[in-house]
Amino acid sequence: MNNIMVRTTGLKKYYQLGEHRVKALDGVDFSVKEREFVSIIGKSGSGKSTLLHLIGGLDTPTAGDICVDNIHLSQMNREELAVFRRRKIGFIFQNYNLVPDLNVYENITLPVELDGGKPDREFIRDILSLLQLEEKTDALPGTLSGGQQQRVAIARAVASKPGIILADEPTGNLDTAASHDVMGLLKTAAKLYEQTILLITHDYDIAQLADRIVQIEDGKIVKGGEMNADES
Amino acid sequence: MLMNHNQKIVNRMAKHTLKNSGKKYIILGIAIFLSTFMLFSVFTLGSTYLKMQKRQDLRLQGSDHDASVMNGYTEKQRKICENFKNVLSLGSTCYAGYPIKSEKSENLHYAFIYADPVFWNLQAAPARTSLKGRYPEKENELMVTKKALEDCGMDNLTLGDSFSLTYADLSGEYTKEFVISGIWEGYGPKDFYVSKAFLDSSGYKTERYGILYLKFKNFIITKKEQERLNKELNLSIRQSLAFSGYKGKSVSVLTGLIFISVVTCLSAYLLIHNILYLSVQGNIRYFGLLLTLGMTKKQLKRFLNLKILWVGISGMSAGLFISFVSSFFLIPAASQALGLKADQVTATFHPAIFLGTILLAALPIYLGNRKPVKTAADISPMEALRFKSSSVKKNFRKKKRGTPLWNMAWEQLTADRKKTAVTLTSLTLCLTVFLCLTTIINSQSAFVSTFMDTDLEIHNNTQSYDNPKEWRDVLTNTFIQKIESDPGVAEVNPLLAATIIVPWEKDFADLWMRSMNAFFMDEPYEETLSNYKAHPENYYSFIEGINEREFDALNESLETPIDRESFLKGESCILSAAYVLGETDVVGKNVTCLIEGQKNNSHKFQIAAAISDGSYSMRTAGGPVIVVCDTFIKENTDNFYTIKLNVTYKKAFDETLENKIKNTLYQTSRKNDFFLESKIENRKELEKAQGNMAGVSMGITCILALIGIMNYINTISCSIQNRKVTLAVMESIGMSEKQTDKMLAIEGLLYAAASLGATATFGMAIICFFYHSVNYQGIPLTLPLMPVIGMTLSVCALCVFVPPLAYRVIIHGKSIVERIHGFE
Numbered sequence A: 001m002n003n004i005m006v007r008t009t010g011l012k013k014y015y016q017l018g019e020h021r022v023k024a025l026d027g028v029d030f031s032v033k034e035r036e037f038v039s040i041i042g043k044s045g046s047g048k049s050t051l052l053h054l055i056g057g058l059d060t061p062t063a064g065d066i067c068v069d070n071i072h073l074s075q076m077n078r079e080e081l082a083v084f085r086r087r088k089i090g091f092i093f094q095n096y097n098l099v100p101d102l103n104v105y106e107n108i109t110l111p112v113e114l115d116g117g118k119p120d121r122e123f124i125r126d127i128l129s130l131l132q133l134e135e136k137t138d139a140l141p142g143t144l145s146g147g148q149q150q151r152v153a154i155a156r157a158v159a160s161k162p163g164i165i166l167a168d169e170p171t172g173n174l175d176t177a178a179s180h181d182v183m184g185l186l187k188t189a190a191k192l193y194e195q196t197i198l199l200i201t202h203d204y205d206i207a208q209l210a211d212r213i214v215q216i217e218d219g220k221i222v223k224g225g226e227m228n229a230d231e232s
Numbered sequence B: 001m002l003m004n005h006n007q008k009i010v011n012r013m014a015k016h017t018l019k020n021s022g023k024k025y026i027i028l029g030i031a032i033f034l035s036t037f038m039l040f041s042v043f044t045l046g047s048t049y050l051k052m053q054k055r056q057d058l059r060l061q062g063s064d065h066d067a068s069v070m071n072g073y074t075e076k077q078r079k080i081c082e083n084f085k086n087v088l089s090l091g092s093t094c095y096a097g098y099p100i101k102s103e104k105s106e107n108l109h110y111a112f113i114y115a116d117p118v119f120w121n122l123q124a125a126p127a128r129t130s131l132k133g134r135y136p137e138k139e140n141e142l143m144v145t146k147k148a149l150e151d152c153g154m155d156n157l158t159l160g161d162s163f164s165l166t167y168a169d170l171s172g173e174y175t176k177e178f179v180i181s182g183i184w185e186g187y188g189p190k191d192f193y194v195s196k197a198f199l200d201s202s203g204y205k206t207e208r209y210g211i212l213y214l215k216f217k218n219f220i221i222t223k224k225e226q227e228r229l230n231k232e233l234n235l236s237i238r239q240s241l242a243f244s245g246y247k248g249k250s251v252s253v254l255t256g257l258i259f260i261s262v263v264t265c266l267s268a269y270l271l272i273h274n275i276l277y278l279s280v281q282g283n284i285r286y287f288g289l290l291l292t293l294g295m296t297k298k299q300l301k302r303f304l305n306l307k308i309l310w311v312g313i314s315g316m317s318a319g320l321f322i323s324f325v326s327s328f329f330l331i332p333a334a335s336q337a338l339g340l341k342a343d344q345v346t347a348t349f350h351p352a353i354f355l356g357t358i359l360l361a362a363l364p365i366y367l368g369n370r371k372p373v374k375t376a377a378d379i380s381p382m383e384a385l386r387f388k389s390s391s392v393k394k395n396f397r398k399k400k401r402g403t404p405l406w407n408m409a410w411e412q413l414t415a416d417r418k419k420t421a422v423t424l425t426s427l428t429l430c431l432t433v434f435l436c437l438t439t440i441i442n443s444q445s446a447f448v449s450t451f452m453d454t455d456l457e458i459h460n461n462t463q464s465y466d467n468p469k470e471w472r473d474v475l476t477n478t479f480i481q482k483i484e485s486d487p488g489v490a491e492v493n494p495l496l497a498a499t500i501i502v503p504w505e506k507d508f509a510d511l512w513m514r515s516m517n518a519f520f521m522d523e524p525y526e527e528t529l530s531n532y533k534a535h536p537e538n539y540y541s542f543i544e545g546i547n548e549r550e551f552d553a554l555n556e557s558l559e560t561p562i563d564r565e566s567f568l569k570g571e572s573c574i575l576s577a578a579y580v581l582g583e584t585d586v587v588g589k590n591v592t593c594l595i596e597g598q599k600n601n602s603h604k605f606q607i608a609a610a611i612s613d614g615s616y617s618m619r620t621a622g623g624p625v626i627v628v629c630d631t632f633i634k635e636n637t638d639n640f641y642t643i644k645l646n647v648t649y650k651k652a653f654d655e656t657l658e659n660k661i662k663n664t665l666y667q668t669s670r671k672n673d674f675f676l677e678s679k680i681e682n683r684k685e686l687e688k689a690q691g692n693m694a695g696v697s698m699g700i701t702c703i704l705a706l707i708g709i710m711n712y713i714n715t716i717s718c719s720i721q722n723r724k725v726t727l728a729v730m731e732s733i734g735m736s737e738k739q740t741d742k743m744l745a746i747e748g749l750l751y752a753a754a755s756l757g758a759t760a761t762f763g764m765a766i767i768c769f770f771y772h773s774v775n776y777q778g779i780p781l782t783l784p785l786m787p788v789i790g791m792t793l794s795v796c797a798l799c800v801f802v803p804p805l806a807y808r809v810i811i812h813g814k815s816i817v818e819r820i821h822g823f824e
Helices: A048-055 A078-088 A104-114 A121-130 A146-159 A176-192 B007-020 B022-061 B075-083 B117-123 B146-151 B196-202 B223-233 B245-282 B284-292 B297-337 B351-378 B381-386 B404-415 B417-451 B477-484 B508-520 B525-534 B548-557 B564-568 B630-636 B655-668 B679-690 B693-722 B724-732 B737-774 B785-811 B816-823
Strands: A004-017 A020-033 A037-041 A063-068 A089-092 A164-168 A196-201 A212-217 A220-223 B067-070 B087-095 B098-102 B112-115 B128-133 B141-144 B162-169 B172-186 B192-194 B210-216 B240-243 B456-460 B489-501 B541-546 B572-575 B590-595 B602-610 B626-629 B641-649 B674-678
Touching: A004 A048, A004 A196, A020 A048, A020 A196, A020 A220, A037 A048, A048 A063, A048 A164, A048 A196, A078 A089, A078 B737, A089 A146, A104 A121, A104 A146, A104 B404, A121 A146, A121 A176, A146 A164, A146 A176, A164 A176, A176 A196, B007 B297, B022 B245, B022 B297, B022 B351, B022 B693, B067 B223, B075 B087, B075 B210, B075 B223, B087 B117, B112 B196, B117 B210, B141 B146, B146 B172, B192 B196, B223 B240, B245 B351, B245 B417, B245 B693, B245 B737, B284 B297, B297 B351, B404 B417, B404 B737, B417 B693, B417 B737, B417 B785, B456 B655, B477 B489, B477 B641, B477 B655, B489 B548, B489 B630, B508 B525, B508 B590, B541 B548, B541 B630, B548 B564, B548 B626, B564 B572, B564 B602, B564 B626, B602 B626, B626 B630, B641 B655, B655 B674, B674 B679, B693 B724, B693 B737, B693 B785, B724 B737, B724 B785, B724 B816, B737 B785
Parallel strands: A037 A196, A037 A212, A089 A164, A164 A196, B112 B192, B141 B172, B541 B626, B572 B602
Antiparallel strands: A004 A020, A004 A063, A212 A220, B067 B210, B067 B240, B087 B112, B087 B210, B098 B162, B128 B172, B141 B192, B162 B172, B456 B641, B456 B674, B489 B541, B489 B590, B489 B641, B572 B626, B590 B602
16 A cells, blocks of 8 residues: 655645735645655646645645655755755746756756765666657757757656656646657656656646546645545 | 837836836946046046146246256257257256345355246246246346345345345355345245346356256156157266156156046946846846837837936936035045145146046946947847847757856856956956055055165264364264164164375376366366365365175175175275266276374275265265275274164064164263164154055045945846746755855855956056056065955955845745746
8 A cells, every 4th residue: 555645734825915815725635645646737826836836845834734755844944845855856847947057967967966966877867768868968958949848857857766746737838749748758757766746737638647636726625635545 | 101209108118117126227326426426536636636736846846847957058958958849938047156144144045046037937937926026137136035035134125125245156255235126925945036147247157057947838758758858968977957756746646547537437337338238138028028019229229228318417417516525625635645745735626527527427328338228229029028038158068077056156157258257357447456556555665664774774963064073973882782782673783984085196086086076066177186186185085884794785785796805804995976977987996095193094995886875975075985894994093983873673663672772872962963764753754644545545446346346246136136037946956045055155256266366467467567657666566465365355255245145135035936936
């Protein structure tokens, strides 16, 4: 039986916009088991990205608890959160968000090097091969296509062998062919390296690739929030 | 379709942008304000300094001239001066004797001077404050001052009155009744001016006693021109051509002020250009949007130009106003700090200064604005909308060795080389100016050390009395031993002297006396020669004795060191005041002397070296002064004096020790029996003369530093602003705050290292050039250690701390998500 990788309890995130209080998340109870691939779908402003950011330690909740790989994020300071992110989380953004001054290889190995470690050359070579980036190691991000840039982002996300990959609309800027290409590679890589995937998308076709689909509306999970009883 | 360049909307938009994004424009306004302030202050200081220095020189000299030919001139030389390029006026004066006494006073220290009409009416006029009557025409007429009349005991006399004066001229002493033809007041020597008729009757000739005064049309007379005039005049050994120090010093000061103005303009240009360049880069998408919405290129240019015009006008107006007001107290202090001794220095304003400041302050604005505006206007709407401010221009890059933080920091420095170069140039200029000014100030202190070899010189003052019978040996052995025994004293070198007679002989003595006659005497050489041959004792001089230590130091300073043994044995000597001989070489010749008051007193020395400086010169009756070993004097004469003691301290500038020596001196001798020359006192004098020079320099450096720092902060802030998302992304993938701070600090450190490196190379070249162009005292260039260390630490601290601080301000406590979303 798989262990729980992510668990949120009564998770709330409120924003103050002028005189209005916006409830981005309003009491979310949600869990994901190890090596599970979960898609989170919902309309714009439903709170799906906020949930991802809170799980990734990029933002702090107004209330509630987040536990990732048995680590309670609320007990960590900013420095500890940074270390947590670089060791436990792999991020993939819609805008790729690669460092423009670093070449493909340097972008991929950055999280490992930030942690003071030496990149596992064999492992990196395997990732590059898997993501079909061997020819592009010295290229700078600005010279790559959208699909190629997103593949670099996937490589970067898996390079430090994190337990969980958080992907925020990774195909949002890509055409259909490239989207399927990227998703296929992401799924293969995660399976190969036994990683949990939390994917945000509003493309239902892409969401279908996941083991489970969670639907979120107005800051609340309306469908698929709990795992199957036998699995849990 | 006709284009409609509607200006109203553009004006309104420009006003609106200025109001809402004021921060950037405030920095721009401050930069323009500072550069205007600096330029106006520098120009006003320059103009005031020149005016006051000219006034000071005019008052000291008593006439307005740039060069003078002294100790007589020939008619041919006068013609050469008249025809010399750029000579505006040529005046002359001639010595015509001196008054000895009046009926009521016997203590007159004046001269009779004849001034030609050019000198009196043109060159001396600016130094006069009042003039009554006219210049003397008859032989018995005099032009006087009230002060001179007071000294004659006749202060009640006025124009047309007459009084009796006993005077001397070449033919003898006379007592005569003089009529006051004029009374003048003003600056310069208060001598009695006489008529041409008086000069003719006095026997004094312009060939020997005349002075020519040259006033040039040009402000600067080049070294080459000076040398050409000197060569053309073919001066005799007695004559000399001197150029007024005012122009020399003014050129140095002007060079400095021009240098500072250029640096100010350049710094301001770099900052303005950098701000606008970065501002345009950051707003390209916005401009693209405006172009898409239908704004014409002309309107966009006007939109951008209007903003800088308003900021420029505000900054310049504020700069002009503040600098004008502050000039009233800043300029007098600064002028005095630059060496002016005038009691009341008032700032000089001229419309040209206002105009020049406006033009020079506007130039960097115009130049700095032109390129960014062109870039903004030339971009197509689509290009602009797609534009993403990225410093990366390359397609690929090989992986670099080293840690990623250092690599990324280095990438930032090399990515936009132009931007980096501008910032580095600005910082380097500021550091160079600071180093240049501190080096010059420091060199002034070093001047005392170079100027004086010893810490204290104690001179036997009785030796300067005209009557040798009044001379006394005040620097006794007991006194010398007392000083030597003090543990703080490193060494004491006495200079001994005894009177000698050098009888005529056809070789050296003849050469010497012939030169002395040409240099100082009025009679023909034949006359001097016969007197010299008959009574050599009337032309007495001195033999001086120095100890081994002083000999070694002196020998080291000679161009060709002499044989030590021969000097110590008393076989050779060094000839003092050899300038009298001009080019004639007497080394190797023998000098024979008789030591006064000794039997068997004839001694012969070979002249081993001849020196021209004043270290060993004494007032003689015409004979040469020779320097020998002190043991020779001690062994061969009983009548010698210690005329000077050179005292060196173990600890430099030991004021306690010096006071102790002075007390000992006051206890053993009368106060007037000696005079002291102290390195400590000289330094104090110099510090007093320097006044607030350091303050002025610091003021100038501070303004330039402020511009340089603003430029650096602006560049760093824009660079971080552009990388805000990248930095947030890096944080999202695990970069900690400490690592971000470290990376930004490394970037700053690289800036510091690069600017210090540029200062150490290019900056030093500028400092060397500038230092040597103003170093008229010939002091070797030495960088002051403490300011260099202070500067290095300050630059490093500034460069390292600014980027992390700027980052804090820019992210303003926003979370990573907010920063990433801010971009999306």
